[in-house]
Amino acid sequence: MKSMVYDVAVIGGGPAGVTAAVTAARLGADTLLVERFGDLGGAGLQGFHPYLCGLYRNAPDTPFDLLNRGLTEEFLRRLTRESDADGRQRVGRVEVHAMRTSIYQRVLRCLASEQRGLRVALLTGFTALEMAGSRIESLRLAGVGEGCVKAAMVIDATGDGEVLRQCGAGCEPKSGERQLAGYCLRVIDIDDSERMAPIRANYCVRRATQDGRLPTELRYTTFTLSRDGEGGILKLSLRAEPAVPRDDQRARTLGDKVLELLRRETEEFANASVVDRSPRMLHRSGTSLRGIYRINQNDVLRGRHFENGCVRAAWPIEFWDPVAGPALKYLNPGAWYAIPADCLRSECVTNLYAAGRCISATGRALASVRVIGTCLALGEVAAKIAIAAYRNMEKSNACTVS
Ligand SMILES: Cc1cc2nc3c(=O)[nH]c(=O)nc-3n(C[C@H](O)[C@H](O)[C@H](O)COP(=O)(O)OP(=O)(O)OC[C@H]3O[C@@H](n4cnc5c(N)ncnc54)[C@H](O)[C@@H]3O)c2cc1C
Numbered sequence: 400m401k402s403m404v405y406d407v408a409v410i411g412g413g414p415a416g417v418t419a420a421v422t423a424a425r426l427g428a429d430t431l432l433v434e435r436f437g438d439l440g441g442a443g444l445q446g447f448h449p450y451l452c453g454l455y456r457n458a459p460d461t462p463f464d465l466l467n468r469g470l471t472e473e474f475l476r477r478l479t480r481e482s483d484a485d486g487r488q489r490v491g492r493v494e495v496h497a498m499r500t501s502i503y504q505r506v507l508r509c510l511a512s513e514q515r516g517l518r519v520a521l522l523t524g525f526t527a528l529e530m531a532g533s534r535i536e537s538l539r540l541a542g543v544g545e546g547c548v549k550a551a552m553v554i555d556a557t558g559d560g561e562v563l564r565q566c567g568a569g570c571e572p573k574s575g576e577r578q579l580a581g582y583c584l585r586v587i588d589i590d591d592s593e594r595m596a597p598i599r600a601n602y603c604v605r606r607a608t609q610d611g612r613l614p615t616e617l618r619y620t621t622f623t624l625s626r627d628g629e630g631g632i633l634k635l636s637l638r639a640e641p642a643v644p645r646d647d648q649r650a651r652t653l654g655d656k657v658l659e660l661l662r663r664e665t666e667e668f669a670n671a672s673v674v675d676r677s678p679r680m681l682h683r684s685g686t687s688l689r690g691i692y693r694i695n696q697n698d699v700l701r702g703r704h705f706e707n708g709c710v711r712a713a714w715p716i717e718f719w720d721p722v723a724g725p726a727l728k729y730l731n732p733g734a735w736y737a738i739p740a741d742c743l744r745s746e747c748v749t750n751l752y753a754a755g756r757c758i759s760a761t762g763r764a765l766a767s768v769r770v771i772g773t774c775l776a777l778g779e780v781a782a783k784i785a786i787a788a789y790r791n792m793e794k795s796n797a798c799t800v801s
Contacts (some may be wrong), residue, residue, distance in 0.1 A: 405431045405518075407785060408538055408550035410525045413441020414771045415755025416556030417507045418470045418778030423554075424517035426786045431548060432517060433540060435524040436678055439511055440504045441558060441755075443771050445677045446583045447500050447632050449623070451475075451486075453714040453772030455494035458733030463487045463494055466711040466735055467776035470510075474775055477506045492729055493715065496772075497626065520544030525557070528565050534750045535566055551792070552750050552785040556778060560686030560757035568745045569686040569757075570693075576762025578683035579619060579719040580639035582650035584658060585675040586622075587630035589667055596631070596667040597622050603664050604657060613656065619724045620657060630674070633657065638721055639682050650680040683719055683769065688751075690759025691741035699736050699767045700728060708737020709784075710776040718766040738768065743781050750788075754781035 407423040409416050412434030420432035438444060443451075454475065456464040465472060478498060479486065486497040511519050523544035529536045538548045555562035563569040589596050600622035608618040619636040635657060637650055654676060661668035697703070699716060713735040716728040730736070742759040745751040753759065755774040768777075 403431070403546055403548050405429050405548060405550045406789060407431070407552045407554065407782070408433065408548055409554045409556055409754075409782075410538070410562050411441065411556035411558060411755070412436075412439040412511075412519070412521070413556060413558055413755060413774065414443060414507070415774040415778035415781070416441070416554070417511050418474070418775050419554045419556055419754045419782040420517055420519075421510050421514050422470060422779045422782035423786060424514045426782065428516065428786055428789070430517045431550065432511060432519045433523050433525055433544065434519070434521050435542070437522055438504055439507045439519070439521075440500070442681045444500055444504050445679065446581055446634070446681045447585055447675070448771070449497060449626065449632075450490075450495040451498055451503075451771050452493070452495050453712060453770035454496055455772075456713050456733055456735055457493050457730075460733070462489070466713055466772070469776070470779045471772065471775045474506060474510065477509070478502060481506060492732070499627070525561060528562065530566060533748055535562075535748060538562075552752065552789050554752045554754050554781050554785060555688070555757055556754040556781075558685065558756040559682055560688065560753070563688050563745065563748075563751060563753060563757065564686045566748050566751065568689055568748045568751055570689045571686060572684045572762045576684060577639065577721070578762070578766065579616070579636040579721050580683060581677075581681045582635040582637055582654055583677045583681070584633040584635075584654050584673050585630065586633050586658065586668075586671050587674050588670045588672055589630055590669070591624060591667060597624060599665045599667055600633070600661055603661060607660055613660065614653070616721065617653065617657065619719070630671075636719065637680060639680065639684070647679045651676070684762055684765060685757065687757050687765065688742070688753035688759040689746050690753070691744050691746055692739050693759045693761060694738055694742050694764045694768070695761045696763035699764050700730060702730050702734035702736045705737045705739040707740045709740045709743075709780040710738040710773060711735045712738060712768060712773045714767045714770045714773065716763055716767045718763060738773075738777065740780065740784055743777065743784055752781045752785045754778040
């Protein structure tokens with residue numbers, strides 16, 4: 400096994416991981432970014448998301464007011480430059496930014512590949528770690544970049560909290576706080592000449608879950624047409640157990656079953672075929688950091704501004720209940736809450752930070768925090784906090800030596 404030494408190791412190449420790694424490298428840290436799949440982008444890419452959520456303040460009097468500047472703003476500028484239309488849209492009570500996943504992926508890839516001091520290891524999974532007292536001593540990687548990595552600071556940006564679970568710094572969602580997961584198929588060759596394909600698909604799946612031909616967990620499955628007119632996305636909703644590898648296989652099998660049913664029972668899907676699919680089940684809830692502070696539903700809905708707040712967020716609590724389905728609880732129009740830096744710091748592991756969906760948040764708060772706009776900003780801040788701690792550590796080591 401090869402052995403490698405870095406200042407900062409970021410595990411997970413989703414929005415939070417990319418901004419964390421780019422920021423750490425910009426601050427002069429020798430940085431490694433590890434991603435299990437073949438490209439950067441995380442769930443946004445793997446689920447073909449149509450919108451970036453959580454970027455704007457949702458204030459009707461000052462529309463499209465960006466909540467966070469810095470690297471989030473830079474990312475958005477580059478995304479806008481590459482897009483052929485202005486993505487800003489109001490949808491109901493929230494403001495979103497429409498995007499093509501291919502451009503989203505390209506911008507993240509460019510940000511990372513152009514960054515000096517950053518090594519990106521794709522098709523490489525974090526598998527295990529060794530502790531030395533209250534510090535992570537080394538990380539084991541498998542796949543293309545197989546080896547043993549030592550890093551002064553570790554940032555968990557896996558979404559599912561894989562690093563923090565392994566070092567005992569994680570918390571599982573309480574009962575009643577686990578949300579439905581998703582699994583997406585990109586489907587083409589749909590006949591939408593009567594403009595009924597989404598309605599027929601949603602109705603057909605719903606009926607099959609009611610009469611027992613499909614499992615009930617699939618009842619909130621939806622089909623939406625792509626904006627570019629090329630087919631659409633079939634988004635399965637699935638009961639989720641955290642980090643069970645066989646769940647991914649189950650999601651694939653159910654995806655095939657749903658499409659088979661649609662082909663058989665609707666004219667619109669008779670010739671439909673799959674051109675792409677999620678490589679894994681996409682979780683909404685999972686292991687989160689046991690942080691110094693745990694942000695909760697009240698903090699979110701009351702728009703609490705903490706003194707050590709480091710990221711602004713305003714997305715509603717969008718909770719996908721396994722029985723009742725999705726429901727939204729909104730902040731007041733134009734209101735925002737601050738996520739304190741203590742939600743990114745581990746209570747017990749001194750060189751571990753969380754970024755993105757696995758920060759320290761209750762299940763309900765997480766249903767607001769987890770959107771891509773907020774995760775981009777969380778990654779940048781996690782890196783800044785980690786580097787500041789690293790510099791303090793170096794300073795105090797120098798004092799001890801002298
Ligand atoms: C069905 C669904 C639809 C959604 N729709 C939207 C939407 O339209 N707009 C929006 O803004 N948000 C949406 N979200 C939320 C959003 O996609 C995620 O919450 C967000 O991407 C989280 O970002 P992240 O960087 O924390 O984690 P992720 O995006 O999940 O990225 C984590 C990365 O870590 C990698 N990884 C995991 N484990 C390891 C390991 N052991 N080793 C190496 N790499 C690893 C993963 O492959 C992944 O690339 C949706 C979520 C779901 C589930």
